[in-house]
Amino acid sequence: MSHQAYPLRAKLWTPGVLVLSALMAIGAVIIVARFIGGIGYVSNLSTARPWGLWIGVDVASGVALAAGGFTTAFLAHILGRHTYEPVVRPALLTAMLGYTFVVLGLMVDIGRSWAIWKPMFNWNTNSVLFEVAMCVMFYVTVLYIEFIPAVVEQFKGKVNLPGLLGKLNAPSEFLMGLADRILGKIMWVFIIAGVVLSCMHQSSLGSLMLIAPTKLHPLWYTPMLPLLFLTSAIAVGYPMVVFEATIATTSMKLDSEMKVLAPLTRITILLLGLYMSLKIGDMVIRGTYVYLLDGTAQTNSFLIELGLGVILPWLLLLSKKVQTSRRGLFITCTLIVLGVLLNRINVFIVGYKPPLGDSSYFPAIGEILVTVGLIAALMFLYRFIITYLPVFSAPGKEVSS
């Protein structure tokens, strides 16, 4: 391949990174408070509202927005479109970090974090959540395995640990050599598994709410929820890649990867169009459009989700002008990403209104700070890893011009 990924080696401690560190520190303090005073001490969760911001954003949205990992792997490795190779590793990194933080978010949210392993030995195959958990567990493993080559590429033949650790040099070299030789041959097993596992749990995240028909607003409650979750995850995969590649290349002053990104958005017209027609078709068939103008917070949230997050960006994508402009593409893809994010928030938070108990809920400041802290940590790690490991392959601006 002509374009080898390389570590960016840019300055790490920029002002932006310092802000991230501050947010991480605040989030960490709240997490400590949660493990001293309990979930109730830092959150507004209640009997009627057992799931809030942490499940809606850290977990459900986190999984959806990490979909770029399996969609790009499908394109570049299963369909063999190697042109897209430059975006595969950044997307893989996002997915790996995204899922890691999904697990961390879960550890904060579940009451008995230390018992998180128990479902592995107490199967309830009727439980949708059980299936989601198993898939996420395997998929995180697959993502880590898929990322090994980036590490090996960087350190193979260069392991030189200082002092006492020096004894480990030879064994690490041996392990990396082994990984290099074996993984190259069997990576296809993990690549296909990653796509299969993703399809399974992306859709099952939607099935989670099927058991609560009296609680979820009819605009979202449909037997099609799993299909809508799957198609929206597939549709958001490439826009998410464009979104983060644009941000990363801008902030690291790299050449934009328009050559690769533009065709990705053309595929998105199809994928987002599929999601859009399913969503609108479902609304028409079930007749739920009767709610659309009743002015409640939920309905308005639905209108924003569908109008600004799905229909508008789809129309924008059709325009030649948007397709060829870096800025236009970025704005459009941001809309799509926010649309899917809002969808997950709507299904798990806004649209969830239990009829009997006190169903009011707005995330507590503690919940928000934990979520912000986790996202900051994710962004920090992302920047750290692209600085020191070969992830990006876009040449720096000054080099290319």
Add this chain to the structure above:
Amino acid sequence: MELSRRNFFKILGVTGASVVAVKGKARAWESKAPPDPFGCLVDLTRCIGCRKCEQACNDVNALPKPDRSFDDLTILDTKRRPDEKTFTIVNRYYPGKIDERDQLIPTFVKIQCMHCQDPACVSACIAGALTKKENGTVHYNVSKCIGCRYCMVACPFEIPAYEYFNPITPKVMKCTFCFDRISKEGGQPGCATICPVEAITFGKRNTLLKLAKKRIKENPADYIDQIYGENEVGGTSWMYISGVPFEKIGFNKLPSEPMPKLSETVQHSLFSYLWSPIALYGILGGIMWAFRNNGDNTEIENNGGAR
């Protein structure tokens, strides 16, 4: 990404075999409800709102003492829900009936876990910590629980509560149907034994259904013709009869389909014997093999130069 011809045919074979194997075994959703469970019939025309059942429940389950005494009936002025310290509560409603002196007649409603026949909470529980027992109780085994609270999301009666202020070992808290007591010969739930006006009748669900129908039939003027819990969410072990429509006294209208039916049907038709993931694996493997020599590498060279 070396997917060799031999490997590819290996996957294809396994896929085919497993899909065929499953097709024969796929079956429709079946209720897992026990055939002859215990239950309780609550007769709302009898309940006088004395809160004795609340007190008995607190005693037999060794729950923390409440802030306000059980004799304090002013608590009935507010609508309450069961919580992590209270498995059952009584609420007062004024559904609009008036007595001969033009005073509104109250209706008192006891709330606790319904011990559904096909419980949503049991189907949802990620680790099988909740189970429906042969004797009708929906039983919680804390040693399997991870605290995901999906049971609370699933329960249509919004019953399970959570110890949100216990940082490390919180539990899901809900009416136990006095599992230990009713497992003993002749044992009865605390709340049912204490009731001074016999508003709560404990017995086999089938017997209670007959009793309820008899009362409604013999006193048609006193009851509305509905047993709440006979069909709601596929039937519940706890059931209610009332003199006023249930919608007016805090009961929600629920489908007669068991809550887990749709999600379990979707889950099992997609994932029993993992047929669909295996099939998808095979298909993707096929695609990967077909495109293995998709040599657009030259293209990348050209594109690369243009950058």
